[in-house]
Amino acid sequence: MIRDRLYLFDTTLRDGQQTHGVQFSTSEKLQIATMLDNLGIDYIEGGWPGANPTDSEFFAQAPKTKATMTAFGMTKRQGRSAENDDVLSAVLNANTPAVCLVGKTHEFHVVKALGISLEDNRDNIARSIAHLTSQGREALFDAEHFFDGYAANPDYALSCLHAARDAGARWIVLCDTNGGTLPHQVHAVTEAVIASGIPGNHLGIHTHNDTENAVANTLAAVDAGARQIQGTLNGLGERCGNANLISLLPTLLLKEPYCSTLETGIDVESLTSLTRVSRTLDDILNRVPQKSAPYVGASAFAHKAGLHASAILKDPTTYEHVDPASVGNARIIPMSNQAGQSNLRSRLADMGLTDVDGAALPAILERIKQREDQGYSYDTAQASFELLARDELGLLPSFFEVKRYKVTVERRKNKYNKMISLSEAVVVVKVGDTKMLSVSESLDELGSDRGPVNALAKALAKDLGPYQKAIADMRLVDFKVRITQGGTEAVTRVIIDSADGAGRRWSTVGVSPNIVDASFEALLDAINWKLVQEGAEP
Numbered sequence: 052m053i054r055d056r057l058y059l060f061d062t063t064l065r066d067g068q069q070t071h072g073v074q075f076s077t078s079e080k081l082q083i084a085t086m087l088d089n090l091g092i093d094y095i096e097g098g099w100p101g102a103n104p105t106d107s108e109f110f111a112q113a114p115k116t117k118a119t120m121t122a123f124g125m126t127k128r129q130g131r132s133a134e135n136d137d138v139l140s141a142v143l144n145a146n147t148p149a150v151c152l153v154g155k156t157h158e159f160h161v162v163k164a165l166g167i168s169l170e171d172n173r174d175n176i177a178r179s180i181a182h183l184t185s186q187g188r189e190a191l192f193d194a195e196h197f198f199d200g201y202a203a204n205p206d207y208a209l210s211c212l213h214a215a216r217d218a219g220a221r222w223i224v225l226c227d228t229n230g231g232t233l234p235h236q237v238h239a240v241t242e243a244v245i246a247s248g249i250p251g252n253h254l255g256i257h258t259h260n261d262t263e264n265a266v267a268n269t270l271a272a273v274d275a276g277a278r279q280i281q282g283t284l285n286g287l288g289e290r291c292g293n294a295n296l297i298s299l300l301p302t303l304l305l306k307e308p309y310c311s312t313l314e315t316g317i318d319v320e321s322l323t324s325l326t327r328v329s330r331t332l333d334d335i336l337n338r339v340p341q342k343s344a345p346y347v348g349a350s351a352f353a354h355k356a357g358l359h360a361s362a363i364l365k366d367p368t369t370y371e372h373v374d375p376a377s378v379g380n381a382r383i384i385p386m387s388n389q390a391g392q393s394n395l396r397s398r399l400a401d402m403g404l405t406d407v408d409g410a411a412l413p414a415i416l417e418r419i420k421q422r423e424d425q426g427y428s429y430d431t432a433q434a435s436f437e438l439l440a441r442d443e444l445g446l447l448p449s450f451f452e453v454k455r456y457k458v459t460v461e462r463r464k465n466k467y468n469k470m471i472s473l474s475e476a477v478v479v480v481k482v483g484d485t486k487m488l489s490v491s492e493s494l495d496e497l498g499s500d501r502g503p504v505n506a507l508a509k510a511l512a513k514d515l516g517p518y519q520k521a522i523a524d525m526r527l528v529d530f531k532v533r534i535t536q537g538g539t540e541a542v543t544r545v546i547i548d549s550a551d552g553a554g555r556r557w558s559t560v561g562v563s564p565n566i567v568d569a570s571f572e573a574l575l576d577a578i579n580w581k582l583v584q585e586g587a588e589p
């Protein structure tokens with residue numbers, strides 16, 4: 052069967068850069084471009100050369116890619132020729148093989164935003180595109196506000212597309228710029244555009260997620276015959292974002308009818324890098340990866356409910372629409388008050404405990420359910436769950452005993468007469484027969500106070516005698532506090548994420564009416580878990 056070619060156009064470096072709060076550096080853009088190229092994307096839109104120094108530098112240093120590097124810009128302005136429009140010249144000076152120009156196709160915008168006649172706008176589109184092709188560039192036309200324009204004046208909106216096509220544009224891209232169009236409308240309008248004489252294999256779709264339909268709208272256009280899709284990694288983009296390529300790619304490559312009727316430049320094996328690509332982008336942006344992200348989120352294949360876990364262990368396809376490994380993700384069977392013995396067996400096996408006596412399981416489950424009722428949450432705090440299970444099974448050594456601790460927070464003037472805070476903690480532990488007392492302040496290297504929990508963590512980890520070496524590379528990387536219900540009382544739940552030099556990252560939980568006690572409990576679990584991993588002997 053001959054499959055239609057579907058072209059993938061990534062605009063993370065252009066529309067993605069229009070995300071509120073996102074500002075890529077040139078080197079980050081270079082890193083992302085290389086990642087997109089390795090994935091097998093057909094077009095990489097690198098930015099708007101001339102609009103800002105970062106984009107200009109990116110094109111000056113652009114990596115050699117298999118993907119067609121594309122510069123973005125706008126159609127020429129009224130009153131000057133395409134050859135003499137300095138904004139358009141800067142775009143062309145980036146010397147990319149392809150150039151994508153945005154132009155107005157909604158009469159309201161032509162009149163309101165540009166303040167020119169409908170004819171002049173159409174003529175500007177045609178002349179700008181003709182200028183690109185005369186320079187030997189592949190021309191793409193982003194028809195801005197096309198769906199709203201088509202609703203207001205279909206003849207005019209279509210005439211703008213045809214002007215671009217007749218002037219030599221290889222791709223006419225229908226943009227749902229304001230993101231308010233719904234899938235059935237996108238489907239009908241895309242069909243109408245094809246019926247007007249623009250072939251589907253020269254038609255693209257660019258959607259925004261303002262009604263959470265960017266992916267659905269993209270698929271609707273593909274169903275209607277469009278053969279280029281524009282989107283971004285992790286759905287970055289202006290306002291609510293663009294169509295998320297990280298969701299679209301597996302859908303197109305793994306799901307019917309797309310996988311058997313369409314061909315892309317990406318092979319199915321490359322999808323196994325998808326989770327890594329998504330998380331690398333989050334890393335670059337210093338964002339916590341969204342757990343519920345389809346396909347690549349940490350929860351995308353987390354089976355919390357006991358009924359689900361039981362069936363998953365018999366056959367994963369019972370509750371999974373695709374194999375997590377196909378997108379580079381992994382299955383998780385977490386423990387919680389929704390869990391049954393199947394979840395528990397699976398989690399114990401992950402800990403290396405495969406031959407646990409079945410008689411021990413109900414007691415562990417019971418303890419988890421009781422503790423969750425008191426406000427604990429083992430769903431994410433897997434390290435605390437492991438300690439609890441080991442304790443119940445008699446497999447948790449007692450490494451040390453905390454005799455007492457104290458934290459103080461003092462607000463006082465420094466020598467420059469400025470008010471400063473100073474947190475100080477004292478922890479007394481007994482290791483074997485030896486009592487140790489550690490005192491720590493929580494000042495960072497700049498002399499700023501990092502708060503009482505930090506002081507406690509430093510004091511606790513300061514001197515654990517024979518265990519000191521095992522915990523030396525531990526660090527606290529995240530700290531989340533939540534007021535929750537423990538039985539009938541309001542309590543504080545603290546979740547602490549720790550990491551170590553071996554690249555491990557683990558979460559622990561503590562609960563108490565007192566935030567310091569809750570934090571201390573989570574800190575203790577973090578250290579004990581680390582000691583278990585290091586094989587420390589009591």
Ligand SMILES: CC(=O)SCCNC(=O)CCNC(=O)[C@H](O)C(C)(C)COP(=O)(O)OP(=O)(O)OC[C@H]1O[C@@H](n2cnc3c(N)ncnc32)[C@H](O)[C@@H]1OP(=O)(O)O
Pocket residue numbers: 066069099101102103125126127128129153154155164165195228289
């Ligand atoms: C839908 C989209 O996402 S399109 C992408 C939008 N991206 C960006 O805007 C990011 C990069 N933009 C920029 O850095 C700047 O806007 C620049 C450098 C392009 C232009 O800056 P300025 O010259 O200061 O203009 P400014 O941003 O204030 O206004 C845009 C101008 O372009 C005009 N314009 C807008 N769209 C078009 C178009 N398709 N064709 C021709 N002119 C256009 C506007 O009418 C306005 O002109 P005016 O000032 O004479 O009214």
Ligand SMILES: CC(=O)C(=O)O
Pocket residue numbers: 066153193194195196226227228229257259
């Ligand atoms: C071109 C573009 O980004 C838009 O119309 O949304």
